Every structure is written in structure tokens, then in C-alpha cells.
Amino acid sequence: xxxxxxxxxxxAQEEDSEIGSPTVIVDDLHIVxxxxxxxxxxxxxxxxxxxxxxxxxxxxxQMKEVHAVKGVSFxxxxxxxxxxxxxxxxxxxxxxxxxxxxxxPHKGAVYxxxxxxxxxxxxxxxxxxxxxxxxxxxxxAMGMSPxxxxxxxxxxxxxxxxxxxxxxxxxxxxxxxxxxxRFAISSAKTHDVLLIDxxxxxxxxxxxxxxxxxxxxxxxxxxxxxxxxxxxxxxxxTCNRVIWLHKGKIKMEGDPQxxxxxxxxx
Amino acid sequence: MSQPESALADAQAGGRAPESLAALAQRYxxxxxxxxxxxxxxxxxxxDRRHFILTYATSRNVxxxxxxxxxxxxxxxxxxxNAAVYWLMFGIILDQHKGxxxxxxxxxxxxxxxxxxxxxxxxGAKSISSNLSLIRALHFPRASLPLAYAMQELQQLGWSMxxxxxxxxxxxxxxxxxxxxxxxxLLMQLVFNLGVSLFMARVGAFARDVNQLLPFILRTWLYASxxxxxxxxxxxxLPDILRWALEFNPAAAYIEFMRxxxxxxxxxxRWAWTTCIFWAVFALIAGFWYFWRxxxxxxxx
Numbered sequence: 001x002x003x004x005x006x007x008x009x010x011x012a013q014e015e016d017s018e019i020g021s022p023t024v025i026v027d028d029l030h031i032v033x034x035x036x037x038x039x040x041x042x043x044x045x046x047x048x049x050x051x052x053x054x055x056x057x058x059x060x061x062q063m064k065e066v067h068a069v070k071g072v073s074f075x076x077x078x079x080x081x082x083x084x085x086x087x088x089x090x091x092x093x094x095x096x097x098x099x100x101x102x103x104x105p106h107k108g109a110v111y112x113x114x115x116x117x118x119x120x121x122x123x124x125x126x127x128x129x130x131x132x133x134x135x136x137x138x139x140x141a142m143g144m145s146p147x148x149x150x151x152x153x154x155x156x157x158x159x160x161x162x163x164x165x166x167x168x169x170x171x172x173x174x175x176x177x178x179x180x181x182r183f184a185i186s187s188a189k190t191h192d193v194l195l196i197d198x199x200x201x202x203x204x205x206x207x208x209x210x211x212x213x214x215x216x217x218x219x220x221x222x223x224x225x226x227x228x229x230x231x232x233x234x235x236x237x238t239c240n241r242v243i244w245l246h247k248g249k250i251k252m253e254g255d256p257q258x259x260x261x262x263x264x265x266x
Numbered sequence: 267m268s269q270p271e272s273a274l275a276d277a278q279a280g281g282r283a284p285e286s287l288a289a290l291a292q293r294y295x296x297x298x299x300x301x302x303x304x305x306x307x308x309x310x311x312x313x314d315r316r317h318f319i320l321t322y323a324t325s326r327n328v329x330x331x332x333x334x335x336x337x338x339x340x341x342x343x344x345x346x347x348n349a350a351v352y353w354l355m356f357g358i359i360l361d362q363h364k365g366x367x368x369x370x371x372x373x374x375x376x377x378x379x380x381x382x383x384x385x386x387x388x389x390g391a392k393s394i395s396s397n398l399s400l401i402r403a404l405h406f407p408r409a410s411l412p413l414a415y416a417m418q419e420l421q422q423l424g425w426s427m428x429x430x431x432x433x434x435x436x437x438x439x440x441x442x443x444x445x446x447x448x449x450x451x452l453l454m455q456l457v458f459n460l461g462v463s464l465f466m467a468r469v470g471a472f473a474r475d476v477n478q479l480l481p482f483i484l485r486t487w488l489y490a491s492x493x494x495x496x497x498x499x500x501x502x503x504l505p506d507i508l509r510w511a512l513e514f515n516p517a518a519a520y521i522e523f524m525r526x527x528x529x530x531x532x533x534x535x536r537w538a539w540t541t542c543i544f545w546a547v548f549a550l551i552a553g554f555w556y557f558w559r560x561x562x563x564x565x566x567x
Contacts, residue, residue: 022294027287033566073287101300102402103565109298111291115405123400124322128329137325140318141404169332 023193023224024076024099024116028108031069031091031098068094070248071108081225083239083256085232085263091248092228096195099226114192114223117142121186131157131166131173131181138185152188159214160184161207180207187214194222196229212238232260302561303407311407319410323417345426348381349374349433356494366496371437371529376493378430379521382423382452383459384484389415390463391470391480394564401565408564409557412467416460423452434528444527451527454546455520461549464557471564491517516545 068091076082084092097103099110100118124141125134135156139149157166160181162173170178196215215238219225229235235242235256242259244252252259303311312319331340353370366372393411394401401408427448435441470476490512492500497518501509512518519541526534534542 022290022296025287025291025296027291075287075290097402097565101405104300104563109288109291110300111288111296111298113294113296117405118403120403123397123403126325126329128332129325133325133328137318137321140315140321141400141406143315143318143406146317 021078021113022075023078023113024226025111026072026074026076026095026099026108027111029069029072029095029098029105029110030067030107031094031103032065032067032106033094033103035064035066067106068248069098072245072248072250073108074243074250074253076224076226078223080241081219081227081239083235083242084226084228084245085235085242085260086245086251090245092245093197095245096197096226096228099193100195112193116193116195117189117191119186119191119194119196120182122182125170125182125185127171128169130169131162134170134181135166135185138182139188142186142189144189156181156184156188159187159210176204176207183211187211187218191218191222193224193226194218195226232264236260300562302558305555305558308407308409308558308561312409312413315406315410318406319414319417322410322414323421326414326418327421341422341425342429344422345378345381345429349377349429352377352494365499368437368439368529371434371439372525373494374430374433375525375528376491376521378426379455379524380488380491380493380517381426382419382455383462383517383520384488385422386416386419386459386463387466387484388480389419390459391466391477393463394467394471395474395477398565408561409464409554412463412557413460416456416463419459420456427452431528439529442531444531444533447527448524451520451523451542454523454542457546458516458520458542458549461546461551461553464553465549468557468560471560487515487517491515491521493521497522514541516541516549519545 070091072091072095084095086092094103096118098105099112100116101110101112102118121138121141124138126137129137135153136149139152139156144152157163160177160183162177162181165173165177170181173181212234215225215227219238225238227235227238239256242253242256243250244259244263252262302308327341328338331337334340336343352373356373357369390412393415394408397411400411431445466476466480470480491497497513501512504512519538523534523538523542526532526538
């Protein structure tokens with residue numbers, strides 16, 4: 001695998017003279033986070049059970065600690081587009097969040113050049129509000145200035161293609177329209193290190209093509225791109241390196257074709 | 267090291283010779299993705315996010331009443347009904363106004379002023395724990411959230427104050443020049459509220475049970491703050507030290523300050539000014555510092 005990685009960076013070096021300087025270094029990273037309200041059937045309880053647990057000094061069953069990433073190390077370089085694949089619950093999204101600096105490491109560290117940002121503002125939007133208000137809110141949440149918001153506003157509306165629906169609350173949108181608007185808002189900003197979590201499977205075919213083009217553009221302007229997707233074709237087309245996560249550990253990494261082949265066999 | 271092979275591969279590819287990843291990071295000047303900014307840098311980041319804070323506050327207020335038929339009218343109706351309930355209970359049913367002229371004005375002022383603190387603190391305590399998904403998705407100084415919740419309450423307060431002033435005029439008070447000091451009194455209270463809600467935001471983020479407990483604590487505080495009675499009446503027979511402690515209660519101080527301005531028409535005493543300013547400054551500095559100390563850990567939940 002060592003040769004593979006070297007080969008990979010040499011190939012990359014031919015594409016761009018700046019390549020080679022690391023942008024993200026993940027050093028033996030462990031992530032543990034707490035999940036609330038995830039009680040199993042047998043532990044689901046009433047007040048009496050809860051009292052017994054307190055008396056026996058046991059933790060709340062609704063609160064579980066999840067050891068999502070268990071000792072991952074790799075170096076990402078300028079100009080790379082890295083795909084992260086793995087089954088559900090293998091720690092892909094958690095890893096992205098840790099790289100973005102949103103989840104503190106339990107052990108180990110993530111070193112970055114500049115501020116990596118996650119493509120996604122969903123959590124900041126409010127479905128009771130109109131598209132107009134949500135565009136402004138989402139842009140501010142990503143840290144834009146009022147001037148930038150004004151400059152980007154029309155572009156966002158155009159790109160999302162929701163037309164006059166922008167004046168209606170988002171709760172009235174079809175799921176495709178909502179997804180399109182969210183993608184349009186979150187891709188309106190340029191980033192040094194871009195982290196994309198399953199953003200490509202939204203909308204109809206036409207929009208899918210448009211969003212893929214947008215991702216390519218962002219990849220060119222960004223130093224490094226990380227992409228999580230279940231759609232392996234997208235990974236194969238977009239990425240020049242793939243990391244396969246399995247139960248929080250790296251099972252394999254390297255050339256996309258090779259890793260994807262092994263992944264499909266497993 | 268669970269993946270010695272891959273770590274080694276990367277180290278070799280990057281450094282051409284085995285070298286620890288931390289050293290590699292240092293050589294290229296990479297910084298830890300998660301690190302608490304220094305206090306001045308943090309304040310600057312917060313200032314850069316002022317538009318987000320205000321927009322988030324307004325958006326929450328707009329979406330809050332969007333499902334009800336009367337919509338934004340509830341911003342006025344809520345404080346009005348609140349005042350009506352207390353007046354019915356304590357003014358009419360319990361007939362409490364022994365020795366207090368214009369008891370309705372006395373009561374409503376107390377309720378409105380206390381409600382401002384109560385709502386800001388309750389909101390602040392939930393601001394982190396109920397926005398975990400936002401914290402795990404985007405980068406921003408986390409203090410933006412408690413601040414946005416406080417701004418939301420400040421917008422609500424605008425309506426409550428309108429209602430309060432109208433009701434006070436209805437009960438027969440006349441406006442005096444002292445009324446121009448009302449915004450100053452609210453400003454001191456706002457700063458105090460900000461400090462307490464930043465403090466509670468951190469507490470509520472890591473000890474969620476606090477959110478269940480908080481209503482009881484706040485209600486006890488309500489009863490201890492002289493909303494329904496005159497504190498100086500009740501404390502007359504107490505030893506000095508206890509009386510001093512009760513009157514030093516920040517909520518009581520802000521309430522009395524406002525009553526001085528609106529009802530008693532007298533310039534607040536030096537003691538009142540000192541207490542109000544002390545609590546505002548102390549709460550803000552202590553609360554902000556306490557919140558900032560855990561900045562990098564809020565994502566973990």
C-alpha cells in the first residue's frame with residue numbers, strides 16, 4: 001500500500017506543481033460521542049427503573065457513548081479529491097466532522113491548513129420560514145457578510161431553480177425542491193478544504209448534472225476535497241484517492257479503482 | 267495505532283523517511299483543527315458573526331408564531347395575558363396590596379422585569395443542547411447561540427415594555443422625565459441576563475437534567491425577588507446581614523430600579539445603582555469566561 005500512496009502523489013504532482021504539501025493530517029484519531037434517547041427495548045424504563053439506576057450509580061441507558069472512529073491516520077495533500085466509502089455506521093460522517101473541527105477528538109489529533117468546512121447548512125435553516133429568509137439565514141450561518149449575501153442571492157435562487165416558490169415557507173416545498181435549495185445555499189461559498197457529505201444524490205437528473213458540475217468547480221478552487229457518498233460511480237468519477245472505512249478503522253486506501261473493486265467484492 | 271501500515275505509508279510518502287505525523291504537521295505549519303481561540307480573537311469572531319446572531323434571533327421569533335392564527339400578535343398578547351393572570355391572582359383573589367399604592371402597576375412592573383430575566387436564562391440554558399446538529403455542522407463561535415437567544419428575548423421585550431408602559435398609564439401614573447432612564451435600566455439587566463445565560467448554556471450543554479430543574483429554581487427566585495410584595499417590608503425585622511443578602515439579589519435590584527423610575531418617581535439611590543452595575547459587569551465577565559473555556563467541547567454533547 002505504501003507504493004500505491006507514493007504513486008498516487010506522483011501522479012498528482014504531474015497535474016499541479018503546488019501539489020504535495022499536506023493540507024490535512026489525521027494522526028491516530030479516536031472520536032467518541034454521546035447519543036441521547038437511544039435506549040434498547042429491554043432497557044426502556046419507567047420512573048422506578050430510572051430510580052434504581054441512579055441508586056446503583058449506572059449511567060442513563062438513553063445516553064450511549066459511541067466510539068465511531070478508532071485510530072485513523074492519513075495525510076491529505078493539496079489538489080487531492082479523496083473519496084470516503086464504507087457501510088452505514090462505519091464512521092464516515094463522523095470523520096468528516098472531526099476534520100472540520102466540529103467534533104473534538106477523544107485521542108489523537110487533526111491538523112489542518114486553513115479552515116475546512118462542511119458543505120451543508122441544513123441544520124441552520126427553519127422550515128417555517130420562506131425560502132428568501134432561509135437563504136439569508138443560511139448565508140450568514142456560513143459566515144458571509146451582508147454584501148456577499150446580496151451578491152450571491154440571485155445566483156442561489158437561479159441555481160436552485162425553485163422560481164417563485166422562494167416566497168413560500170420551506171415546509172411547503174417538495175423534498176426535491178428543499179434539497180435543491182439547500183445545496184444551492186451551501187455551495188455558494190468557496191472553501192480551502194471542502195468536505196461533502198452525500199450531497200450529490202439530490203433532485204432530478206438535470207439538477208444532479210448541475211450539482212456535479214458545481215462540485216467539480218469547487219474542487220478546482222478548493223485545495224482539497226473530501227467526498228462521502230454511497231453512489232460509487234460519483235466517487236470513481238470525482239476522486240483520485242479512496243479511503244475505505246470499516247467499523248471506524250481504515251480497511252484499505254489508495255487508487256480508486258483498486259479500492260472500489262475490493263469494496264464491491266466484500 | 268490501529269493502522270500501523272497506513273500511518274507508515276503516509277509518513278513515508280510525506281516525509282520520505284519515517285517521521286511522526288505531528289512533526290510533519292509542524293513542518294508544514296498545520297494547526298490543530300479544533301483549538302480554542304484566544305479571548306481577543308474569540309471576541310473578534312463573535313463581532314464578525316453579529317449579522318448571523320441578529321438574523322437567527324429574528325428568524326426564531328418569526329417562526330415561533332408562524333403556526334398560530336393570530337401570528338405575531340402573540341408577541342403583545344403573551345405579556346398582556348401574563349400580567350392579567352398575576353393581577354387576577356394576587357391583586358383580586360388574594361387581595362395582597364397591603365400598604366402599596368397602585369398595586370397593579372407595582373405587580374405588573376415586577377412580573378415584566380422578572381420575566382425578561384427568566385426567559386433569557388431558560389433560553390440560554392437550552393441554546394447549546396437543542397442546537398447540537400447546528401454545532402456539529404457549521405463553524406461559528408458557539409457563544410453566538412446563547413447571544414442569539416438573548417437577542418430574541420430582547421425583541422420580545424420591546425413588545426412587553428410597550429404593554430407595560432401602556433398599562434402603567436392606564437393605572438393612573440403620569441410619565442416623568444425619569445422615564446428616559448428606562449432603557450438604561452433594561453441595558454444593565456440585559457448585560458446581566460447575557461452573563462447568566464452564557465453560564466447556564468455551558469451548564470445545560472453538559473448536564474442536561476438542569477433543563478428540567480431550572481423552572482423550579484427560577485420560580486423560587488421569582489418568589490424571593492419581591493415581585494408580589496415589597497422586599498423592604500418583609501426584611502425589616504431580619505438581621506442586617508440577611509437583609510443585605512436579600513436586597514442584594516440581582517432580580518430584586520432590577521425590579522426595584524424599574525419601580526423607582528416608573529411608579530415612585532424617584533431617582534434610584536446610590537445603593538441601587540451600585541448593585542445593578544455590579545451584577546451586570548460581574549455576570550457578563552464570569553459567564554463569558556466560563557462559556558469560552560469549553561468552546562471546543564460543545565460538539566461532543
